[in-house]
């Protein structure tokens with residue numbers, strides 16, 4: 001087992017990474033009260049729920065199985081979590097445990113932030129995306145039909161428990177979606193990692209355990225550093241949003257039901273790199289290089305047919321990085337160096353959107 005720390009003073013917590021931790025990690029010792037609710041979905045429950053409940057034989061351990069899918073990451077599902085907690089008389093000393101991917105993690109985290117004004121929660125991420133990104137950092141939210149993650153809170157987990165073995169049951173399309181967020185760390189702040197990923201691409205694609213564990217560790221290390229420096233995104237945490245302004249617009253436009261988050265982020269990162277090249281900020285070779293890696297992972301390099309530049313502009317106006325009416329974008333200055341800025345040529349943005357929309 002390898003452990004990283006998210007250093008946030010009194011809200012600091014560990015990220016434990018290892019094979020088999022779902023069974024072997026002494027999870028019950030980490031819980032402060034005598035009540036837990038494990039919340040998961042109908043796909044993950046038959047695979048892993050029983051193994052997790054075994055840890056809590058001595059506590060009141062309730063389980064809640066939600067429907068599966070990004071389209072259920074909404075206020076209605078959140079309401080069903082609150083209802084289950086009250087029905088089972090969970091008090092302020094309860095602990096919510098999120099067993100699942102980013103959808104479960106974001107919703108359970110938000111439920112924990114709100115229930116009785118805040119209770120403990122633990123992340124047990126089961127997708128690559130959740131293991132490298134969403135389980136760390138305390139961004140919790142649900143979607144609104146008009147915009148992605150628009151209703152949420154910062155609420156840090158008490159612990160992140162990453163069992164790398166659970167990736168064995170993850171479909172390849174989901175693995176690839178998570179890989180998009182892995183590449184992101186290389187692009188925005190860790191060029192050595194980007195090159196390591198290029199060198200180890202074949203191993204990662206074929207799910208070599210050692211390579212995947214290393215990619216998870218280095219991703220969490222990057223994320224933990226960014227979060228420790230800027231917990232609530234007053235500054236550089238926004239760099240973790242590379243590709244997300246475009247990506248979130250795609251997810252919203254397609255009703256949160258066709259594109260995976262990581263897929264939308266993949267082509268969104270390519271759009272951000274394309275725009276950075278157009279601005280003359282970054283070496284032009286980066287764009288085909290990134291497109292090549294995305295294609296190898298069967299991640300999209302084009303946007304959904306029918307989307308228009310005006311539709312992007314309209315949806316992006318609700319992006320959380322808008323400040324005083326100006327849309328800030330995450331762009332690259334060079335490989336491993338990103339900026340969040342509203343100081344770009346609007347023509348380059350329009351041309352980027354036209355290039356990808358084919359207009």
Ligand SMILES: NC(=O)c1ccc[n+]([C@@H]2O[C@H](COP(=O)([O-])OP(=O)(O)OC[C@H]3O[C@@H](n4cnc5c(N)ncnc54)[C@H](O)[C@@H]3O)[C@@H](O)[C@H]2O)c1
Nearest residue numbers: 043101102103104126127129130133134139166169170261
């Ligand atoms: N909070 C953050 O910092 C943050 C960061 C990145 C993404 N996100 C959010 O995360 C969400 C995407 O998360 P995701 O990609 O994990 O999607 P997801 O949670 O929908 O999971 C993907 C699919 O894999 C299934 N699954 C999960 N674990 C499995 C396993 N081990 N074996 C078999 N199937 C399994 C799920 O049931 C689901 O069908 C988005 O809502 C995104 O906005 C949040």
Ligand SMILES: O=C(O)C(=O)C[C@@H](O)[C@H](O)[C@H](O)COP(=O)(O)O
Nearest residue numbers: 133137139148149237240241244320
């Ligand atoms: O942790 C962060 O900060 C991120 O931006 C990570 C992103 O990968 C993630 O998708 C996040 O949920 C996006 O946040 P949002 O504030 O743009 O909704």
Ligand SMILES: [Zn+2]
Nearest residue numbers: 181244261265
């Ligand atoms: Zn993301």
